[in-house]
Amino acid sequence: xxxxxxxxxxxxxxxxxxxxxxxxxxxxxxxxxxxxxxxxxxxxxxxxxxxxxxxxxxxxxxxxxxxxxxxxxxxxxxxxxxxxxxxxxxxxxxxxxxxxxxxxxxxxxxxxxxxxxxxxxxxxxxxxxxxxxxxxxxxxxxxxxxxxxxxxxxxxxxxxxxxxxxxxxxxxxxxxxxxxxxxxxxxxxxxxxxxxxxxxxxxxxxxxxxxxxxxxxxxxxxxxxxxxxxx
Amino acid sequence: xxxxxxxxxxxxxxxxxxxxxxxxxxxxxxxxxxxxxxxxxxxxxxxxxxxxxxxxxxxxxxxxxxxxxxxxxxxxxxxxxxxxxxxxxxxxxxxxxxxxxxxxxxxxxxxxxxxxxxxxxxxxxxxxxxxxxxxxxxxxxxxxxxxxxxxxxxxxxxxxxxxxxxxxxxxxxxxxxxxxxxxxxxxxxxxx
Ligand SMILES: [Fe+2]
Numbered sequence: 001x002x003x004x005x006x007x008x009x010x011x012x013x014x015x016x017x018x019x020x021x022x023x024x025x026x027x028x029x030x031x032x033x034x035x036x037x038x039x040x041x042x043x044x045x046x047x048x049x050x051x052x053x054x055x056x057x058x059x060x061x062x063x064x065x066x067x068x069x070x071x072x073x074x075x076x077x078x079x080x081x082x083x084x085x086x087x088x089x090x091x092x093x094x095x096x097x098x099x100x101x102x103x104x105x106x107x108x109x110x111x112x113x114x115x116x117x118x119x120x121x122x123x124x125x126x127x128x129x130x131x132x133x134x135x136x137x138x139x140x141x142x143x144x145x146x147x148x149x150x151x152x153x154x155x156x157x158x159x160x161x162x163x164x165x166x167x168x169x170x171x172x173x174x175x176x177x178x179x180x181x182x183x184x185x186x187x188x189x190x191x192x193x194x195x196x197x198x199x200x201x202x203x204x205x206x207x208x209x210x211x212x213x214x215x216x217x218x219x220x221x222x223x224x225x226x227x228x229x230x231x
Numbered sequence: 232x233x234x235x236x237x238x239x240x241x242x243x244x245x246x247x248x249x250x251x252x253x254x255x256x257x258x259x260x261x262x263x264x265x266x267x268x269x270x271x272x273x274x275x276x277x278x279x280x281x282x283x284x285x286x287x288x289x290x291x292x293x294x295x296x297x298x299x300x301x302x303x304x305x306x307x308x309x310x311x312x313x314x315x316x317x318x319x320x321x322x323x324x325x326x327x328x329x330x331x332x333x334x335x336x337x338x339x340x341x342x343x344x345x346x347x348x349x350x351x352x353x354x355x356x357x358x359x360x361x362x363x364x365x366x367x368x369x370x371x372x373x374x375x376x377x378x379x380x381x382x383x384x385x386x387x388x389x390x391x392x393x394x395x396x397x398x399x400x401x402x403x404x405x406x407x408x409x410x411x412x413x414x415x416x417x418x419x420x421x422x423x
Contacts (some may be wrong), residue, residue, distance in 0.1 A: 015241070016364070030367065
């Protein structure tokens with residue numbers, strides 16, 4: 001039997017589990033090192049959700065309610081790639097975010113900012129054969145959290161991706177370029193300095209549509225396959 | 232070689248509920264799927280032992296014949312209509328997530344070592360929560376399964392910690408596995 005395996009992240013790719021400036025990691029980060037598992041079918045397969053049917057407006061968060069939400073309409077698009085730059089086709093991309101005022105449509109969010117009845121904040125898209133995905137949404141606001149005095153999350157969109165295998169599962173956050181709050185955010189700053197810029201979308205005029213919406217590009221890179229198949 | 236740098240992981244945060252969990256899938260096995268129907272209860276605890284009410288579990292498993300519903304599982308074993316093998320559920324206020332599924336069959340161990348070439352039945356588990364910057368991965372095995380003693384993955388784990396991976400039947404018959412993020416009973420997590 002021939003099986004391919006997935007490359008392992010290297011030091012500096014991901015944040016450490018224990019990042020004490022992000023306070024809740026101290027109560028939740030495992031203390032013992034994870035045990036390296038040689039890949040088997042359990043790790044190199046994973047949910048493809050191929051039968052999941054997406055409704056017409058799932059990737060347009062401005063069209064999911066009775067009227068348009070308040071805020072600055074934006075386009076967020078990009079490609080899902082592997083480490084060789086090859087597209088990851090047909091993968092499900094899920095996003096969620098707060099509204100333009102910085103409030104989530106969630107019972108646990110008690111931030112003193114208005115809910116927008118026309119903004120739910122959840123979306124899904126399926127990447128095409130070239131790994132391309134696209135969302136229409138509104139720019140999320142910054143919001144306070146109680147991590148430390150005067151703590152504010154920079155504007156961000158949460159992303160969830162499956163990729164081709166259990167090993168490629170990724171949940172992350174997309175940020176906006178040059179946000180001054182990034183320098184004060186222990187969640188963004190938990191990522192090693194050489195890697196955190198990968199979480200910033202780029203503003204692109206050629207994705208921007210006249211009289212309609214600014215365009216941002218956010219390419220996502222999932223683990224690639226090892227070059228040599230194992231026997 | 233590597234031309235593109237990996238996108239780093241970030242926490243799921245506390246506010247995913249109502250968005251991605253709209254697609255909650257706690258019942259993996261509609262009527263007619265072959266195999267032994269089982270209930271699985273996972274319960275998430277923080278390093279102090281307190282339950283985690285805002286976590287998310289995902290599970291991924293083979294069907295009762297030991298076949299993954301995925302093109303890279305090329306073995307000539309039956310796929311079951313309606314059974315993908317993927318589940319997702321957020322934790323309740325008591326830290327538990329409940330799944331209905333079927334007991335998975337055995338899948339191969341391709342790395343040699345004289346253990347018969349098969350792994351013991353197991354369910355692959357992902358854990359996400361506020362305060363977790365990376366997905367944590369572990370496995371659920373079934374207490375009493377005769378294949379446990381030969382399982383090559385359990386053999387990678389020091390004997391005193393293997394119990395953290397083995398679900399036991401509770402009085403209702405459900406397979407229950409506490410997941411401890413830390414503390415004296417810290418669950419074994421895998422670097423996959
Ligand atoms: Fe957030």
